[in-house]
Amino acid sequence: MDLPRPELALVPRPRRLSTRSGRFRLDGTTRLRVTPGAGAAATLLRTLLAPATGLRLDSATDGAFVLALDPALTGLGEEGYGLTVSSQGALLRAARPAGLLRGVQTVRQLLPYDALSGRPVRGVPWELPAVEITDVPRHAWRGSMLDVARHFQPVSYLRRYVDLLALHKLNVLHLHLTDDQGWRMPVAAHPRLTEVGGRRAESMVGPAGGDRFDGVPHGGSYTRAELRELVAYAAERGVSVLPETGVPGHVRAALAAYPELGTDPARRLDVWTHWGVCENVLGTGENVLDFFRTVLDEVMDVFPSPYVHLGGDEVPTTEWERSPAARARAAREGLAGPRALHPWFIARLSEHLVRAGRRPVVWAESGVALPLDCTVMSWREPAHARAAALRGHQVVHADHRATYFDYARAAGPGEPPAQPGGVVDLRAVHDVDLAPPTREAASRVLGAQGQLWTEFVRTPEHIEYLTFPRLCALADRVWDGTSGWRDFTTRLAGHRARLDALDVPHAAPPAGLVPSSFPRATHHPSTLPRRREPCRKDPA
Numbered sequence: 019m020d021l022p023r024p025e026l027a028l029v030p031r032p033r034r035l036s037t038r039s040g041r042f043r044l045d046g047t048t049r050l051r052v053t054p055g056a057g058a059a060a061t062l063l064r065t066l067l068a069p070a071t072g073l074r075l076d077s078a079t080d081g082a083f084v085l086a087l088d089p090a091l092t093g094l095g096e097e098g099y100g101l102t103v104s105s106q107g108a109l110l111r112a113a114r115p116a117g118l119l120r121g122v123q124t125v126r127q128l129l130p131y132d133a134l135s136g137r138p139v140r141g142v143p144w145e146l147p148a149v150e151i152t153d154v155p156r157h158a159w160r161g162s163m164l165d166v167a168r169h170f171q172p173v174s175y176l177r178r179y180v181d182l183l184a185l186h187k188l189n190v191l192h193l194h195l196t197d198d199q200g201w202r203m204p205v206a207a208h209p210r211l212t213e214v215g216g217r218r219a220e221s222m223v224g225p226a227g228g229d230r231f232d233g234v235p236h237g238g239s240y241t242r243a244e245l246r247e248l249v250a251y252a253a254e255r256g257v258s259v260l261p262e263t264g265v266p267g268h269v270r271a272a273l274a275a276y277p278e279l280g281t282d283p284a285r286r287l288d289v290w291t292h293w294g295v296c297e298n299v300l301g302t303g304e305n306v307l308d309f310f311r312t313v314l315d316e317v318m319d320v321f322p323s324p325y326v327h328l329g330g331d332e333v334p335t336t337e338w339e340r341s342p343a344a345r346a347r348a349a350r351e352g353l354a355g356p357r358a359l360h361p362w363f364i365a366r367l368s369e370h371l372v373r374a375g376r377r378p379v380v381w382a383e384s385g386v387a388l389p390l391d392c393t394v395m396s397w398r399e400p401a402h403a404r405a406a407a408l409r410g411h412q413v414v415h416a417d418h419r420a421t422y423f424d425y426a427r428a429a430g431p432g433e434p435p436a437q438p439g440g441v442v443d444l445r446a447v448h449d450v451d452l453a454p455p456t457r458e459a460a461s462r463v464l465g466a467q468g469q470l471w472t473e474f475v476r477t478p479e480h481i482e483y484l485t486f487p488r489l490c491a492l493a494d495r496v497w498d499g500t501s502g503w504r505d506f507t508t509r510l511a512g513h514r515a516r517l518d519a520l521d522v523p524h525a526a527p528p529a530g531l532v533p534s535s536f537p538r539a540t541h542h543p544s545t546l547p548r549r550r551e552p553c554r555k556d557p558a
Contacts (some may be wrong), residue, residue: 021131025147027512028127029490030187030497031505033098038148040105042082044073044129045144049081056085059110059118062254066126070135070519071144082107089113097189097256098154101125103146119256120187124151127185131515134185157452159414160496161190161260161467162489164481167197167271168293169221169472170238171481173248178478180248182486182522184255186493191252192260192327192467198270198290198298202239203263205316208276208309212239215271218289245320260379261321264329265310266300266363273298279306281341293473297334302347302359311370318374325393326371331381333360361386368392379414382406393464397422404455407462415466418442420450421492423484424471434483434531435474448491448506452499465496479528486517486524 021027025037044067052060063085064075075083084107091113094100099112099121110125112118128146132139162183164171171179180191195203201215217237249259270290273280277287281301290296300306317326338344338356348356365388368378372391379393382402388394393412396403400417407413415421419442426436428443447468454460468489475481487510494506501509517524 021515022508022512023147024128024131024512025149027509027515028124029506029509029513030494031501031509032124032151032153033498034150034152036150038104038150040148041145042103042105042108042148043143043145044071044075044083046073048073048075048083049078050075051079051081051084052077053084053086053088055087055115056118058115058254059085059122062119063122063125066122067129067133067144069137070133070139071129072138073144084109085118086111087113087115087118093154094152095154096158097187098152099124101149101151101153103128103149105148108146116189116256119184120153120155123185123187124153127513127516131512132519134516134519136520155187155497156499157463157465157496159190159465159467160188160493161192161414161465162188162485163192163194163262163416163467163469165194165197165470165472166202167194167200167472169236169476170200170202170216171478172238173240173244175478176248177251179481180252180255180257182482182489182520184257185516185520186490187497188467188489188493189256190258190260190467192262194262194264194471196263196271196329197268198296199293200237200289201271201275203261203313203317204240204242204245205313206242207312207316210275211272211313214275215289218271218291220291242320249321258323258325259321260323260325260327261317262327262329262379263310263313263317264327264331265367266360267331267333268296268329269300270296270298273300276309279309281337281344295332295334297336299333299335299337300363301341302338302344302363307363307366310367314367314370315374318371318376323376325377325379327379327395328364328367328371328392329381330360330364330386330388331383331397333383335360361388364392365389377412381416395467397469400451403463407459408455410462412462412464414464415450415452416469417450418469420446421466421468422471423468423488424473424475427484427488432527432532434480434527436484437471437474442488444488444491445503447488448495448503450492450495452495466492468492477531479523480531483523483527483531486522487514 050060088111094113094117096114097116097120099117101121102109110121130142201211205211216239220233221236252259274287274289277283335357338359344356368389371378380388382394382396390410394406395414395416397416397418403413403415424437425439425442426433429441454463
């Protein structure tokens with residue numbers, strides 16, 4: 019199959035691109051002229067191109083490839099860049115360092131597709147087409163959430179995942195670090211969180227209708243040094259790492275480690291081996307709030323992100339309603355009842371983050387009023403995003419119908435296990451609605467991100483098969499936002515060659531991912547009533 023020229027297959031699409039005649043060849047004689055402040059971008063360019071091309075791209079004052087940081091280019095904003103390529107050389111300019119990093123990824127995509135390979139490629143002329151590009155992102159928040167609580171992934175893989183995000187000009191890696199089934203975040207003051215909460219006895223495999231326990235222990239946790247190294251690695255690529263340590267629900271792993279945090283301190287629980295929504299929640303005593311303030315202090319010490327995610331979703335109130343202490347707390351706080359402890363708890367920890375100069379992020383839930391300091395991730399209904407923006411919240415779109423990549427890519431027996439629910443195909447992702455409710459509220463719509471919950475996803479190959487090319491569609495939407503479906507699919511045809519060069523299994527499930535013993539992806543027609551399925555976020 020004939021592929022489109024690389025400049026006609028850029029993902030995401032640049033805001034403005036003009037093609038010219040001529041080509042600029044990169045070879046052993048090519049030198050970079052690096053102006054003050056552009057050194058990080060030059061280092062990244064060399065790092066990314068060396069494996070396939072072998073090019074050194076040393077620095078020289080008369081280099082034909084210029085990387086220039088120019089604060090006077092205010093129209094490019096924080097992440098915009100300008101790129102001019104002619105037969106005589108190339109000029110990459112930006113007002114801010116982040117813009118140069120985005121431009122480096124465009125340079126990478128303009129080269130022949132094999133330039134993205136991690137292995138030496140021989141016999142390919144490494145030429146850039148002559149182009150004029152001016153590129154500025156439409157949305158500031160362009161992210162991807164990876165759940166490492168259900169199935170742990172080592173930092174070595176997270177670095178690869180960061181590289182895949184950066185290639186698509188995504189700038190937020192949202193790490194879901196804690197849940198009922200595992201606690202991965204190290205907390206020096208409370209070591210049992212990882213010693214006990216980081217390991218479960220067995221896993222449940224297969225989607226609804228085929229659930230079974232595998233009897234295989236699963237565990238893992240990160241060290242502070244590993245996470246700090248990941249944060250630095252991501253920053254070098256223009257990606258911020260957003261940590262999530264969720265409260266006051268999805269905390270069974272924490273309760274297994276420290277029973278005194280629960281509504282019944284005498285009860286002993288294990289790390290949950292089931293999927294779904296566990297009824298166990300945190301108690302409401304000051305000792306619990308102080309415990310999690312300490313957790314957040316250590317999270318903030320490791321992660322410099324201006325945003326910190328508190329979770330806040332799917333909080334059953336059954337235990338609070340049964341607990342005399344919780345009912346008494348609600349009465350003392352002047353709350354209408356135990357159900358109101360959910361937003362109360364979020365507000366107390368949000369205050370702690372705000373005092374520390376951070377911005378709390380919370381999953382939106384029906385009927386839960388959040389402090390205006392909270393950035394809202396709207397996953398249930400687009401209407402939640404619109405309502406939150408009108409109330410004055412910053413909003414990140416995360417609609418499960420368009421951004422949940424643990425839902426199957428397509429129906430049929432050839433697909434690997436997936437969350438029960440509707441198919442989220444490529445077109446659904448590309449059609450994600452990011453329109454603000456009013457012109458005045460437009461600045462509050464920060465952007466969108468894709469979500470991959472890993473109940474049924476154990477391996478990097480499975481992660482990447484579910485993520486790509488759907489994340490390509492989301493990246494296109496949040497960066498440019500004006501591309502039509504036909505234009506995107508035409509460019510994607512070429513971009514898939516880049517995924518091939520990166521060994522991303524995007525076209526068909528990798529061998530062994532759909533063995534005959536696995537239950538196939540289960541999908542329930544939308545016309546049928548839903549029951550609570552064993553899934554991370556019940557869309558009912």
